[in-house]
Amino acid sequence: MAEHKTTEGVYGPGTYTDTEFIPIPQDSQRLLKHLAQITPGFTKDPKILEDVQFTGSDLPVLPVIHAMMAIVSKDILATKGVDTGKISIDTDHAGMYPAMCSLVAINGKTMVEMAKDGSLSKMGKNVEKGAMHANHMRTRSWAIYPTRDKNVWYQVIANLRPQIFFDAYGLDDNAPVKNVDEAYELIKSVISQYSARELEQKNMEHGLCGNTVFSPAGWRKTMMAKALDRHPVIDYEKIVGSADLPPVPFPIVPNDNRPLAGIKVVELARVIAGPVLCALLTSLGAEVVKVQSPNLADPNVLQLSLTPGKYTHPLDLTVEPDCQQLQKILEGADVIVQAFRLRSMKHKGFGLADMVEMARKRNKGLVYVDLNCYGQEGTYAERPGYQQSADAASGCSYIMGRAYGFEEGTGVLPSLPVADMMTGAVGALDVLLALRDRAQHGGSYHASTVLVASNTIQLTPEFGLYQRETVQKVQETFNFAKMTPDQHMEDLLIVVLDGWRSHSDLLQRKEFFAHFKESPFGRDHYILGPLIKFENESASPRWDRSPVPFCFHEKFSWSAV
Structure with a gap:
């Protein structure tokens, strides 16, 4: 593969920028070849890569992981005697994929319209429990702040337990601020008294999230980055000692030619990345039960967009009968996706060793x-x-600050949850590869899917960043409003959606959306549809059932599926 030429330092230490513009369909084909070469277990046959056709405009994001998912799906379906034919992915459609969680319309209203008129909080069940939007202070407890250190900023995250954050920093959750700008200034007056290292220590002591805003070069110098670099981004392997377990052929399901038809998946996850992973699996035919704690908060909009085709079942794992019920469900599963802290499920008896x-x-x-x-x-x-x-750690927030012209060290969140969405796609690819190997060779498999790794691979020389001229062209095309360190992900999503709606036809292209005439939320429920299209339409990903609310299915068993 020819070397990809880049220039160092355009967006700060450790950044690599393309020396010339490459249209996205062409660049996608190039990066598909690159990722195929560096991914263990993936095909090394260049002819198979030629089955993928990328079409669309020059400027959206890259859909390469979905192309790899399609290639493995094609391989799986061949074992069932199903020929998918050629694979096509529209890069305009792919450009919308990182915004999937907010691309929702119900009863003729978009997510933005529902948020503005208050109807969003009434959709389904109010599972956010006021964690992020009960008042202005909570809204700005997820933002990037300057520290006492010169040119060093810090990503503050109150988790979904905001009172712990406010108590830890001696802040009043109900301070009489008039708007989010006043809330940001009040929180900044406290956070800026700490060094970045003091913030790291304090947050770890209280079990809070957060991260110093590193440059890409700064992150690569850390011990954590070096540990992560020892693993490929697409990272799965057969579990030692499981080789004697027999091969498990893929089920044959009448009238369903999708690759994962009949595969049973248990989702132990909330927020975005894990639910996206499992939504992709349902589009590929898998039956997914999303086990949800009735005690944990989650952003409301996600039940409208990330539960298509799933069963959502309430279980409280602090209660022994519910733990026993989960054990029964897990015994029938082919795939278990857990997206809480590493090894946290071990303490409840559902860790890797327990399931093996x-x-x-x-x-x-x-x-x-x-x-x-x-x-x-x-x-x-x-x-x-x-x-x-992950955005702060990897250097992505730092690069955004530099791209927008802020002073050295300032972080600004990427305008879409790219890390979440790419990690979900990487995880789905891990599952496809592992299930393929289980069918061929038997055994059990473990995959590690990591938010920071999904970010850092995009900052390598092999990928390359857009030139400043290209960034300006994107801005001129969509005229996005200003993006700043104080903004939460929801603020930024609204900025992007407003730009798309006002300066393109992307949101009117109904071929990009899945439509459900009726759902538990209302009529004419639209969400972003699957990216992959096979020439054989019967094998293409799709959702046969609409999204459903939080803890919607009070009873669940595989026999009833």
């Missing part, structure tokens, strides 16, 4: 996915983290 032993007893291998922020080893491995943590 369960698979041995039933004589049928499984795939166990650990999805987290920082990886499976290193000093931060068991630390909690969100997409914002």
Whole structure:
């Protein structure tokens, strides 16, 4: 593969910028070849890569992981005697994928319109419990702040337990501020008294998330980055000692030619990355039960967009009967996706070793996915983290600050939850590869899917960043409003959606959306549809059932599916 030419330092230390503009369909094909070469277990046959056709405009984001998912799906379906034909991915459609969680319309109203008129909080069940939007202070407890250190900023995250954050910093959750700007200034007056290292220590002591805003070069110097670099981004392997478990052929399901039809998945996850992973699996035909704690908060809009095709079942794992019920559900699963802190499920009896032993007893291998922020080893491995943590750690927030012209060290969140969405796609690819290997060779498999790794691979020379001229062209095309360090992900999503709505036809292209005439939320429920299209339409990903509310299915068993 020809060397990709880049220039160092355009967006600060450790950044690599393309020396010339490459249209996205062409660049996608180039990066597909690159990722195929560096991914263990993926095809090395260049002819297979030619089955993928990228079409669309020049400027959206890259859909390469979805193309790899399509190639493995094609391989799986060949074992069932199904020929998918050619693969196509529209890069305009792919450009909208990072905004999937907010691309919702119900009863003729978009997510933005529902948020403005108050109807969003009344959709389904109010599961946010006021964690982020009960008042202005809580809204700005997720933001990037300057520290006492010169040119060093810090991503503050109150988690979904804001009172712990406010108590830790001696702040009044109900301070009489008039708007989010006043809330930001009040919180800044406290956070800026600390050095970045003091903030790191304080947050770890209180179990809070957060991260120093590193430059890409600064992150690569850390011990945590070096530990993460020892692993490939697409990271799965057969579990030692499971080789004697027999191969498990893919189920044949009448009238369903999708690759994962009949595969059973348990989702132990909330917020975005894990639920996206499992939403992609449902589009590929898998039956997914999303086990939800009735005690934990979650952003309201996600039940409208990230639960298509799923069963959402309430279980309280602090109660023994519910733990026993989860054990029964897990015994029937092919795939387990857990997206809480690394090894946190071990303390409840549902860790990797527990599930591997369960698979041995039933004589049928499984795939166990650990999805987290920082990886499976290193000093931060068991630390909690969100997409914002990964953006700050990896250098992505730093690069955004430089791209927008802020002073050195200032962080601004990427305008879409790219880390979450890419990690979800990487996790789905891990599952496809592991299930393929289980069908061919038997055994159980473990995958590690990491938010920071999904970010850092995009900052390598092989990928390259857009030139400043290209960034300006994107801005001129969509005329996005200003993006700043104080803004929360929801603020930034609204900025992007407003730009798309006002300066393009993207949101009117109904071929990009999945439509449900009726859902538990109302009529004409639209969400962003799957990216992958096969020439054989019967094998293409799709959702047969609409999204459903939080804890919607009070009873669940695999026999009833």
